[in-house]
Amino acid sequence: MGKRKKSSRKPQGPKKREPLPTVFTCLFCNHENAVTVKLDKKAGVGTLDCRVCGQKFQCGINYLSAAVDVYSEWVDAADAVAQENEEARPTLSGGRIQASAPRRPPNRQLVENEEDDRRYEGEGIVADDEDYD
Template identity: 55%
Template sequence: MGKRKKSSRKPAAPKRKDPLDTQFTCLFCHHENSVSVKMEKKEGLAQLSCRICDQRFQSKINHLSEPIDVYSEWIDAADEAEKETLSQRRPAASSSRSRPAAPPSVSDDE
């Protein structure tokens, strides 16, 4: 058996991980980079707050959680709250006034 040829291919460079966002756009006041997430992994809690409109959200986290996960949970919770609000509203009430009576029809017999 013969010797193997050395490959001319260069070894692949390690992939760089792009850092995940830590500042987000507020759902309520729409200011960019105004929402920050403070994570307390030892306590298992994360707190999200907007520095402009002071909206707040708190969530349970685990050792794998990231700020983007908390922001996503906030979006889901806001959507769910909006759906509940819409479902609790009564349908638009119709007018309490009765419809005007149709004008009497005139017959040719008279």
């Protein structure tokens, strides 16, 4: 089997590239085609805003940036804020809420004991840091 003759092939033109989108889905209100991105390359600023819920975002761009880049920066920034808020929340572990610091029972006075461990008046609950490891 041989190759086809070059004379039977027709010349192909350049491939047509689809333009990158400039309208996206909003992360907060989930409306499609609600977020528009505008690039000001002279000022080096990309602006994004949702016409439904009013969310706005602005970031720095360079001469290679496109609207997709501004949208992805917005997604990354929203994920980072959600991650920070999740780390600050107490988590459930074994049916108990684990907070960053142990909390005292309400309406109890902290009394120093002779053995240098702290006990609360009333029920004698030990609030020594060594017990919480």
